[in-house]
Amino acid sequence: MRRITPFALAALLCAFTTVSHAAPAYAPPPTAADKSWKLPPVPMPQDNVSTPSRIELGQALFFDPRMSGNGAMSCASCHNPSLGWSDGLKTAVGWGGQVLGRATPTVVNTAFNTQFMWDGRKKSLEDQALGPMKTPQEMNTDFAAALARLRGVPGYVAMFDKAYPGEGIREETIAKAIAAFERTVVVNDSAFDRWLAGDRKAMTMEQWRGYKVFVDEAKGNCVACHSAPNFTDNGFHNIGVAKGDGDADPGRYAIRKVASMKGAFKTPSLRDIEMTAPYFRDGSATTLHDVVEHYVTGGVDHTNLSGSMKPLTLSAREKDELVAFMKALTGERKPLNVPHLPQ
Template sequence: MPASLSNTTTPLKVHRNIYPNSFRVISSICEVNMKRYILHLIFTLMVCTPLLAAEPLGTPDPDDMILYDDEENTELEVELGKMLFFDTRLSVNGQQSCATCHNPDLGFSDGMAKGVGTKNNPLGRNTPHIYNMAWSSVLMWDGREPTLEQQALGPIASGQEMMLPLDELERRLNAVAGYRRLFKQAYDVDKITRDEIARAIAAFERTIVIDDTPFDRYLAGDTQAMSQDAIKGLALFKGKGNCTQCHDGPNFTDDSFHSLGIKDNDPGRAAITGDKQFLGAFKTPGLRNTELTAPYMHDGSLTSLMDVVKFYNQGGGGAKHTSNLVKPLNLTAKEERQLVAFLKSLTQPFEVDVPKIP
């Protein structure tokens, strides 16, 4: 099976899987009875046919957000989570916060090809943005975390990133009277635990929402919201560019995994599943505010949106594990520019006031 196949199960969205079309149908039905033949045929059709067409592009619906216990976050939770997001106490040496790598001024990324840990040690992948993660049921480049709450603790405890054991995280925050008071107000707990810490950070991250771009206003009926080049780029995005095979839905991601053929030694999703069919496959990133999140790809190897479009136009990186969805597009130079114009129409300024840390 190709590397683009996803076996991730989510409660809200069925991933479109791409199945091989090379199954053999029994060459001579005289060798089997009709019942077996019919069952075999049904199975073949089920396996060889994509489960779902591309989800229509649109504006994200707040009602579709994935919430902790299906409960809306309170303003206090959000403010508490913002404090934690900017607090360098969450790293072992006090040198790095969540916002160090997910900098609001850099598209909630860090502007570098690959991230660095709290001891200035190099990391292996580009820092992904965190826009509209409230709708995602699979997180990180390799999809190893299923919820925002679990994702929030991962980098803190990672031996390569913030390097702070979670026991020490709890001890540090419990030693701060201001945090004890705020956690008591938000969660009615006398002792701060990692569970409440994760919930608070995730509550803040759910507010990082892009849903009022020129594209959204165009969809809502404002025909002047997008330039003519962007409108033509939208048609290319859905048509000749074949972009919606992966970048579909309101957040422009199928939440699945595909290999673009980048030639490096990163196993991608395969390291999580242990399945070679996922070799070199990475999560499809959402495209809202993508103009602000350069450089691009899991390895940060492409520096501009035009570089990205040209990469796809040539048919990807050419590695053996390239998804069968990635093929040369035969776009003209003008069409490349129009696609970039459309991608830039997905941009919306998003500012965050740095909170006072207890």
């Protein structure tokens, strides 16, 4: 057996101490103020309280391409669960392959929203569910034909009868069912959520410091728009995204004729943000670091810029910490089986 000299033993102890000091540290426990970020139970309208049969029906409709005008597109074509319930594209691709002007928003945590679509033209999940179907540039659904088709499918007739007894197969029940399914697409088990629940090891110190940058009004001040508990104020802001040639998208102004709404778009939730690149309503930011740099510079197009948009002074380390925190908002990947569609 080889004898360890005192010098070698000292070297080993030094190396062990170095490794120990480099071991990851974990976040301090959350304060009472931090717990304002804890998500409440999923809200539901009284006339559409979720049940297993309603969720099952909504999931089938969500994945069924027969709901589109050409029988080739479903809600899941743009809201793909494997791509963060978005599509991974800069802007959406709609009917006939046409490239649309806005990015596809994620379905994640839309259950907590009070405004829907980039311009807020829909006021409920039920109303939103039919929006893409009724838009010629998106799914281009002929609802008279779609309803006739569904009523001719015995499996769907039975599912509607079970989910909405006596209400029949109508636009309203289609909207209700899809909304019931979308209310199940919830992220509330991220590292940040687990930390809020008391698991100090859920977030690293880097992520916690990024959280502090996020909420600090003198630093990131991200909470000015991405507020608790769902990381959105459900408001509309012009954040100075660069305009492309011929881009005249008025944003919220098309719905509400107030000067401050020109070029303003809805604040998206940041939950599962790591999964939904590229970012912004035009997909112009490729990575989360690009997003941070956009806010550090105070935006690109300063025309009608929101009062909340001001250049930030962040060190390289603080930028990295901010990105690390946003990645701590990613939920656990849950298996989802694509349903067998009714026949």
